[in-house]
Amino acid sequence: MSYQVFDSLAAIDFAKAKGFFPNEAQVSSHEIGDGNLNLVFQLSTPERSLIVKQALPYARCVGESWPLTLDRARIEAETLQAHAKVAPDLVVKVLDFDLEKYAMVQEDLSHLVLLRKRLIDVEKVDNLAEDLARYLADSLYAYSDFALAAQAKKALVQNFTNPELCQITEDLFFTDPFREHERNDIFPATRPLAEELWQDVMLLDAVAELKARFLSCPQSLLHGDVHSGSVFSGPGELKVIDAEFGFFGPIGFDVGSVIGNLLLAWCRHKTLGNNDYADWLEEESLSFWDLFESRFRTLLAGTQDPGLASEGYQSRFLAQVQRDALGYAGCELIRRTLGLAHVADITSLDDAQRSDAEKKALALGRSLILASQGSCDISLIRRLLKPSPVRFAA
Structure with missing residues (x-):
C-alpha cells in the first residue's frame, strides 16, 4: 500500500x-x-x-x-x-x-504527564535527574566508540545519517537566532537584546565552534531533541519520546539540551518568585550532570578498545563533554528565546514577566556559551544563578 x-x-x-x-x-x-x-x-x-x-x-x-x-x-x-x-x-x-x-x-503514555507541564505547574518530579542521567549515560555509551567495534559503529553512522532533520537543528539552533532572520519569532521587548547579541563577536565565534562540533563529531547515537516536551513522567515512571532528530553527533548535545530546558524552567520560576522551586531546578541540573558523569565513567571501565582505555584520556573526554554540554545548554536558552520554536515555560507568562524571563535566559545562555570555550565545569551554573543571575551586559 x-x-x-x-x-x-x-x-x-x-x-x-x-x-x-x-x-x-x-x-x-x-x-x-x-x-x-x-x-x-x-x-x-x-x-x-x-x-x-x-x-x-x-x-x-x-x-x-x-x-x-x-x-x-x-x-x-x-x-x-x-x-x-x-x-x-x-x-x-x-x-x-x-x-x-x-x-x-x-x-499510549496518556497516564503520564509531559515533563514541561509538570515543571510549569511547580511539581517536584521524583528521580528526575537520576532517570534522565541513566537514560543518556546508558544509551550514549552503548553507541559510542567505547562500546562498539569500529566497523559496526561506522555502519550505524551511515544508517542514521539524518541530513534534513540535522539541517533544521543547524539552522534553528546555531544560525538563525544569532542573526536577523525571517524564521525568528522575537518578543518586541526582547528585540534590543537580540540585536546586541547579533553584534557580539566573541559569542558568535563560540557558537561557530559549537556548531562545528555538531557538524563533525559523531560520538554516539543521539536522541537529538531531548527537551521537557519530549519526556513523559508520572509516579515512578519516566519515558522519552520523539527521537526523529536522532543521528550520530557530540554526546554533549543531548546532555546540554536537558540542562538547557531545566534552566528555562528556572528562568520562569525565578521571575515568578517561586524561589524554592527555582532552587530545586538548580539542584536537579547539577545532580543530573554529576549522575551522568558518574555512570558514564563507570561504563567506561568496561571499554573493549584497549586504545581508549586510558583513564587520563577518559577523564579529558568527559571534561570536553561537560564543556560541550554547557555550551549547548546556552544555545538552547537563546534559541528558545529568539528563534522559531519557543517554550510554554516562557510564552505563558504575562508581558512584563516574559520580558524579565527572556532577559534571564539570554544572559544565562550567553554566559554558558562563552564559558564553554575555556576551562569550566558544572559548578559554573551555581555561580551564575546565585545570588542573582548574571547581567546581560559583558
Whole structure:
C-alpha cells in the first residue's frame, strides 16, 4: 500500500490491518498531535489504547512550503528501538513501524504527564535527574566508540545519517537566532537584546565552534531533541519520546539540551518568585550532570578498545563533554528565546514577566556559551544563578 496522509479513520484501518484491534472492534480515534512535524492519533477501545504517529512530507508548523523527508519516521523508530535495548524502562515502546506508510505504533503514555507541564505547574518530579542521567549515560555509551567495534559503529553512522532533520537543528539552533532572520519569532521587548547579541563577536565565534562540533563529531547515537516536551513522567515512571532528530553527533548535545530546558524552567520560576522551586531546578541540573558523569565513567571501565582505555584520556573526554554540554545548554536558552520554536515555560507568562524571563535566559545562555570555550565545569551554573543571575551586559 502506498503512502497516504492519515485521517482518524485511516489510522484505525492501519492499526486493524496491523492486528492491534479486531476488524469488528469499535475504535475511537483522536488526533492529539501538538508538535511541529507529525500527525499523532490516540486509538482506544475499552480493552486497549495505543498511539499511531505518522510523518508528514512537510513541516506541520509551516506547511507544504517546507518539505521534509519521510525517512525521519524510520530514523525515529530505529533510534527509539536502539535506545530501548539499553534503557528499556525509560523509552516509549515501539510496537510496529511501517516503512511504506511511514507510520509507527507506540504504547499510549496518556497516564503520564509531559515533563514541561509538570515543571510549569511547580511539581517536584521524583528521580528526575537520576532517570534522565541513566537514560543518556546508558544509551550514549552503548553507541559510542567505547562500546562498539569500529566497523559496526561506522555502519550505524551511515544508517542514521539524518541530513534534513540535522539541517533544521543547524539552522534553528546555531544560525538563525544569532542573526536577523525571517524564521525568528522575537518578543518586541526582547528585540534590543537580540540585536546586541547579533553584534557580539566573541559569542558568535563560540557558537561557530559549537556548531562545528555538531557538524563533525559523531560520538554516539543521539536522541537529538531531548527537551521537557519530549519526556513523559508520572509516579515512578519516566519515558522519552520523539527521537526523529536522532543521528550520530557530540554526546554533549543531548546532555546540554536537558540542562538547557531545566534552566528555562528556572528562568520562569525565578521571575515568578517561586524561589524554592527555582532552587530545586538548580539542584536537579547539577545532580543530573554529576549522575551522568558518574555512570558514564563507570561504563567506561568496561571499554573493549584497549586504545581508549586510558583513564587520563577518559577523564579529558568527559571534561570536553561537560564543556560541550554547557555550551549547548546556552544555545538552547537563546534559541528558545529568539528563534522559531519557543517554550510554554516562557510564552505563558504575562508581558512584563516574559520580558524579565527572556532577559534571564539570554544572559544565562550567553554566559554558558562563552564559558564553554575555556576551562569550566558544572559548578559554573551555581555561580551564575546565585545570588542573582548574571547581567546581560559583558
